[in-house]
Structure formats: C-alpha cells, structure tokens
Amino acid sequence: MSASQALRHRVPPWAVDAGLVALAVVDAWLNLFDEGTPLVWSCVAIGSAGLFLRRRFPLAVFLLTLPMTVFMDVAVAPIAALYTLATATRDRRLLVGCALLHAAAGTLAWPLPETFTGDRTWTLIQFVYTLATAIAPVLCGQLVQARHDVARQLTEVEEVREHERVLHAQTVLARERAQLAREMHDVVSHQVSLIAVQAGALQVASADPDTREAARTIRSLSVNTLDELRHMVTLLRASGGKETELAPQPTLADLQRLIANSGIETTLTGKLPPDISTTAQRTVYRTVQEALTNVRKHAPGATAEVRLWHDTDHYGVTIANTAPIRPAVSLPSSRQGLIGLQERAELLHGTLTAAPTPQGGYEVALRAPARPD
Incomplete structure (x- = not known):
C-alpha cells in the first residue's frame, strides 16, 4: 500500500x-x-x-x-x-x-x-486559460476512475485464478483418489484375496489342529482386511472422477509372471501388436489380473485361458474359465473390479463384456480399436 x-x-x-x-x-x-x-x-x-x-x-x-x-x-x-x-x-x-x-x-x-x-481578444484568451484549468481536474478524475477500474479488474482476475486453482486442486485430488482406489483394488485386493484363498485351502487340507487354527486365523484376518478395503475403495471412488490417469504400472511383459503366480492352471495364447500404447498394455494387464482374481474367488478348481488377439482394426484379450469343481470360499466383494475395467476400456474407446458361458464358466473380453478417433 x-x-x-x-x-x-x-x-x-x-x-x-x-x-x-x-x-x-x-x-x-x-x-x-x-x-x-x-x-x-x-x-x-x-x-x-x-x-x-x-x-x-x-x-x-x-x-x-x-x-x-x-x-x-x-x-x-x-x-x-x-x-x-x-x-x-x-x-x-x-x-x-x-x-x-x-x-x-x-x-x-x-x-x-x-x-x-x-477587449474580446483578452476574453478569448481568458476563456482558453479557464478551459485548460477545468480540463486538468477532469483528466485527473478520469485517471483515478481508470485506476479504480484496473484495480477492480485485477481483483476479479485474481479471484478467478484462485477459483481455478481451487478447482484444479479438487480435480487433481479426485483423480488421485480414483487412481488410488483403482490400484488398491487391483493390487492390494489381488494379493489379500490370494492369501485368503490359500489360507482357506490350508485350513481344509491340513490334519494338524494348530495348523488349521492358524490357517483359520489368517483367513479370518484376510477376509476382514478385504472388507475394510471394500469400504475404503467405495469411499475413494465416491470422491473421485472417472477420467483418471493410469499410473505407470505393469505392461504385457509382466503377464507371464502374473499367470505363474495366480495359483490357477492357465494357458496364454496369441499376442498383441508391439506398438500399442503403454496405457493399453496396462489395461490388458489389469483385465487379466481382475479376471484371474475372480476365478480364484468364485470358481475354485477351474482352469482358465487367456487369449490375446488383434486384427487390422481392433485388438483385445479374452479370459475364459471352466466351471468350478468345488464350492467357493465366501469372500467379501467390493463390486468395483468390473467397473474399474469398464472405465479403463472407455479410456481406450473400447468395450468390456463379462458374462457366463454355456458350459458353466465365465468369460471376460476386452475389445479396443487399434486407432482410436
């Protein structure tokens, strides 16, 4: 001031x-x-x-x-x-x-x-002099008015910028929350559900009472953890937006390791074009991961097939599993897995379908254009 x-x-x-x-x-x-x-x-x-x-x-x-x-x-x-x-x-x-x-x-x-x-000449001179004297305060007043206008406009511009900064911060926060919810579901829930399934299998198969009790405790803790994760994912998704940037997570090169660690008898066939984007590779990876996780949870003993394919205009992946051979272990579900996959497919201008097969199994298919508009 x-x-x-x-x-x-x-x-x-x-x-x-x-x-x-x-x-x-x-x-x-x-x-x-x-x-x-x-x-x-x-x-x-x-x-x-x-x-x-x-x-x-x-x-x-x-x-x-x-x-x-x-x-x-x-x-x-x-x-x-x-x-x-x-x-x-x-x-x-x-x-x-x-x-x-x-x-x-x-x-x-x-x-x-x-x-x-x-003397009329002197009268004219006096008129001009008086007019110049009158113009001075008029100009000063207009300058002050212009200064106030500029100050008001600067204040308005600053308020607009502050509002834009707040909106940008809220958008970033919503994007991070949605991304965190997606990665939490895809990564953490994937691992915890595997622990619960393995603990449940150990509890059924072991003859040692202490081992069975320890397996029961592990399974109970895993189920509780999955339930807590379900609430956290729901809260994070409620405050996040759809159009979130995907974090640089796994690519197609990690599919073999994912299948090997899935605990399911799975075959991998086909291939994708080598020039698809990293976003597309992550989407394919997450689709396979979510589908295999659902097979473990809902179709115990089933086998699965992962088929990569592409043609001139489209590419995609299809994950199909056979019917389960024993009852599934009851696990809480966040019901966000397929929603997240559909959102990822939309980012590629593609589609995701998931439906039971006539043989009693289940099939998840991702289809995306090779050159999205």
Whole structure:
C-alpha cells in the first residue's frame, strides 16, 4: 500500500470534505476581501457547503459552484466539484460540457454587460486559460476512475485464478483418489484375496489342529482386511472422477509372471501388436489380473485361458474359465473390479463384456480399436 493510500485510509471522508469547504471559503474570501455583497456571499456559502454532498450528487454540486465562478476568480470549489464528477461518471460528453460551462462562467464578468464591451481578444484568451484549468481536474478524475477500474479488474482476475486453482486442486485430488482406489483394488485386493484363498485351502487340507487354527486365523484376518478395503475403495471412488490417469504400472511383459503366480492352471495364447500404447498394455494387464482374481474367488478348481488377439482394426484379450469343481470360499466383494475395467476400456474407446458361458464358466473380453478417433 502506497503512502497516499495509507493516508486516505486514515483520514475519514467527512474530514476531507470539511477541509475542502474551509479551503473554498478562504479562497472566496481572499478574492472578495470586504467587497462582497450579500448575494455574492450567499453564492459562496451555497457553493462551498455543497462540497459536503459532492460524493452523492456530483453534478448538482458542480452546478452550485458556477455562480461563485461568475462573481470571482475562485478555484477550490469548482475544481473539487469537477474532479469529483470526473471520478463518478463515464459520460465523456457530460464532462466536456461541464468543462466548457465552467470556462464560460469563469470568463463572464459581473455585471454581465462588461464582458462584451471589453477587449474580446483578452476574453478569448481568458476563456482558453479557464478551459485548460477545468480540463486538468477532469483528466485527473478520469485517471483515478481508470485506476479504480484496473484495480477492480485485477481483483476479479485474481479471484478467478484462485477459483481455478481451487478447482484444479479438487480435480487433481479426485483423480488421485480414483487412481488410488483403482490400484488398491487391483493390487492390494489381488494379493489379500490370494492369501485368503490359500489360507482357506490350508485350513481344509491340513490334519494338524494348530495348523488349521492358524490357517483359520489368517483367513479370518484376510477376509476382514478385504472388507475394510471394500469400504475404503467405495469411499475413494465416491470422491473421485472417472477420467483418471493410469499410473505407470505393469505392461504385457509382466503377464507371464502374473499367470505363474495366480495359483490357477492357465494357458496364454496369441499376442498383441508391439506398438500399442503403454496405457493399453496396462489395461490388458489389469483385465487379466481382475479376471484371474475372480476365478480364484468364485470358481475354485477351474482352469482358465487367456487369449490375446488383434486384427487390422481392433485388438483385445479374452479370459475364459471352466466351471468350478468345488464350492467357493465366501469372500467379501467390493463390486468395483468390473467397473474399474469398464472405465479403463472407455479410456481406450473400447468395450468390456463379462458374462457366463454355456458350459458353466465365465468369460471376460476386452475389445479396443487399434486407432482410436
């Protein structure tokens, strides 16, 4: 804040107006001395006192100062009134007319007939001089008005930028939450569900009571963990958006390791084009991972086939499993796996289908265009 702004904030407006009224009276008194008539002093009183209302009625106050200008060479009252009017109005024609009116009133002499009997050249010079004097406060007032406009616009621009920063931060947060929910489901739930399935199998197969109890505890803790993860994923997805950027996770090169660690008898056939994007590779990987996780959870003992394929216009992956050979272990489900896969497919302008097969198994198929529009 500048020194002038600080001073303006410290001095109340009524004090400034009172000072202007006092200066206007002193200015008139110095011009009149003891020669003023009651009419003239009445004009001085009305024009000077009107400065108290200059902020509310700038045009009316300016007109009240014109009689003073006719009777004497005053400067404070008309200049203050012109300045206030210039800061309050955007009508340039009105300002020009007021400046001309002030110059005309300042050029007139009292009594009026003396104005037209004297040297007309000097009258014209005096008119031009008075007009230049009137233009100065008008220009200053317009500059102050422009400065206020610029300051207001800068404030509005800053508010818009702040609003945009808040929206951007919210968008980033929503994207991170959705991405975290997706990766939590795809990675953490994948591992915990495998632990639960293996612990359940150990509990059934072991003959040692201690081992069975330990396996039961592990399975119980895993189920509770999956249930907590389900709530966390639901909360994160509720506050996240759909269009999230996928993190640089696994690619097609990791499919063999994923299948080997899945705990399911799975065959991998076919291949994909070597030039597909890393986003597409991650989507294929996550589709296979989610499908195999569902096979472990809902189709114990089933075998699976992962088939990669591509043609001129499309590519994709199909994961099909046989019917289960024993009852499935009851595990909590977040119901977000296929939703996440559908979102990933949409990012590739593709489609994801999931449906039971006539043989009692299940099939998940991803299909995406090779050159998305």
